[in-house]
Amino acid sequence: MKQKILRKLNLTSVPQEQGRVDPPPFMMELYNRHAADGSSAPLSDVIRSFGVLDVIRSVKRGNTSEHRLLFNVSIPCHEEVTAAELRLFTLPNGAPPECTGCQATISVYNMERGSKGHGLHFLTSRRVKGSHGAWEVFDVTGPKLGWITPGQSTKEFKVHIQQGECAVLDVSLSLKDNSSAILIVFSNDPRSRRKDGWNDLKPTVVHVEDRHPPKTKVLIDNNEIPIDIHPRRRKRAEHDYCRRTSLKVNFKEIGWDSWIIAPPEYDAFECRGMCYFPLTDDVTPSKHAVIQTLVNLGNPKKANMACCVPTKLDPITVLYKENGILTMKHFYEEMKVAECGCR
Numbered sequence: 136m137k138q139k140i141l142r143k144l145n146l147t148s149v150p151q152e153q154g155r156v157d158p159p160p161f162m163m164e165l166y167n168r169h170a171a172d173g174s175s176a177p178l179s180d181v182i183r184s185f186g187v188l189d190v191i192r193s194v195k196r197g198n199t200s201e202h203r204l205l206f207n208v209s210i211p212c213h214e215e216v217t218a219a220e221l222r223l224f225t226l227p228n229g230a231p232p233e234c235t236g237c238q239a240t241i242s243v244y245n246m247e248r249g250s251k252g253h254g255l256h257f258l259t260s261r262r263v264k265g266s267h268g269a270w271e272v273f274d275v276t277g278p279k280l281g282w283i284t285p286g287q288s289t290k291e292f293k294v295h296i297q298q299g300e301c302a303v304l305d306v307s308l309s310l311k312d313n314s315s316a317i318l319i320v321f322s323n324d325p326r327s328r329r330k331d332g333w334n335d336l337k338p339t340v341v342h343v344e345d346r347h348p349p350k351t352k353v354l355i356d357n358n359e360i361p362i363d364i365h366p367r368r369r370k371r372a373e374h375d376y377c378r379r380t381s382l383k384v385n386f387k388e389i390g391w392d393s394w395i396i397a398p399p400e401y402d403a404f405e406c407r408g409m410c411y412f413p414l415t416d417d418v419t420p421s422k423h424a425v426i427q428t429l430v431n432l433g434n435p436k437k438a439n440m441a442c443c444v445p446t447k448l449d450p451i452t453v454l455y456k457e458n459g460i461l462t463m464k465h466f467y468e469e470m471k472v473a474e475c476g477c478r
Contacts, residue, residue: 158396158461159184159317161222161270162454166397166463170452179217179321183210184461187316188289190308198298200305203246206318209287209460216283218321221273221292224307224314225265238264238299241306243273245282246291255293256282263304268314275318283320290318324464377408377418377443379475396461397454403471410441410477419446419476428477446476 162184185206192203210216227237242260258275275292283290294306307314385400386392392399412432414420420428424441431438448469455462 158454158456159313162461162463163397166452166454169463169465170398180324180465181214181322182463182465183320183322185209185318185320186459187310187318189310191291193308200296200298202294202296202306202308204292204294204316206290206292207287208283208290208318208320209458210283210285210320210322211324212285213326214285214322214324216285216320216322218274218276219283220319220321221275222317222319223271223273223294224268224316225263225271225304226268226307226314227265227304237304238262239304240297241271241273242295242297243275244293244295245275245277246293247282248291258282258292265304268307285322375408375411377406377410377475377477379404379472380407381405394457395453395455398451401451401471405472406443406445406475408443408475410443414441414477418443419474421478424477441477443475444478445472445474446478447472447474449473 162182165182185208187204188207189205190202191205192201194201221243223241225237225239240260240262243258245256245258247254247256256277258277259273261273263271296305298304307316309315382403382405383400384403386395387399410418410420410424410428412428414425414428420441427438427441431440449471450466450468451470452463452465453467455464
């Protein structure tokens with residue numbers, strides 16, 4: 136189970152995170168919203184949260200202030216970046232009693248450093264109001280998303296604040312607390328697109344005239360085949376037939392709760408039971424399973440019984456932290472059994 140989960144996370148080993156992770160509230164809200172509602176999909180498959188690395192410049196002049204925020208962004212090269220958000224925590228102060236709320240215009244620019252000097256590219260701007268500290272979200276995707284590409288690099292933003300008439304409003308420049316600026320990057324992982332796997336197989340329908348009499352007939356591709364069913368086999372089939380059963384996976388029990396934040400546990404389910412003859416429609420047997428079952432029925436030493444295995448697997452949503460990067464993946468494919476069948 137551990138190795139399977141690691142493969143689905145595109146990891147080779149368990150990340151060595153120190154202590155329990157305390158995620159930002161909005162990441163937990165995001166996870167809870169999409170994990171609870173399978174029909175509610177986020178903007179992209181993968182959502183990563185990057186904390187501000189450094190404030191390399193902060194200047195205030197009269198009614199304006201300017202801050203340069205540095206982020207270390209790491210996106211796997213095989214992923215496609217689709218959008219980005221900059222989250223800033225506003226800090227109003229100095230408002231006289233007659234003011235109903237602080238106002239300011241906040242503009243965000245992307246800073247590019249190159250051999251020919253620095254470049255400044257406008258990303259977004261809007262007016263912010265508020266009389267108390269609050270999170271403000273700025274869409275910094277840009278018209279062509281050219282400022283952010285897969286790989287590892289540092290990204291610098293210039294945040295320019297033009298004050299309103301009666302108050303001073305600024306943004307938090309903290310580096311290590313719950314008010315630190317955060318860059319959210321949305322991306323799609325082509326390798327984790329939903330695939331049905333065995334669901335693409337077209338099951339061979341096996342019609343059973345009567346499961347209980349000693350003699351019965353099955354219809355396989357328009358051919359009627361008479362089969363003798365031993366009463367003992369029939370009795371075992373009724374009590375131990377292929378079915379889905381519960382399999383609770385608790386991440387704390389396997390020592391992964393230090394880096395997997397949510398869910399703390401989930402039901403992966405498993406397939407148990409035997410594929411006794413007759414193979415009915417509810418176990419969606421493949422043609423090979425039908426033939427193998429008939430051979431086993433006539434000569435158990437020549438062929439084993441068909442196996443009870445997952446025939447449909449569903450994804451789960453996981454929030455985890457690796458190398459300090461908080462990540463939410465909406466579709467972790469093939470993480471829980473949805474249906475069982477005979478193969």
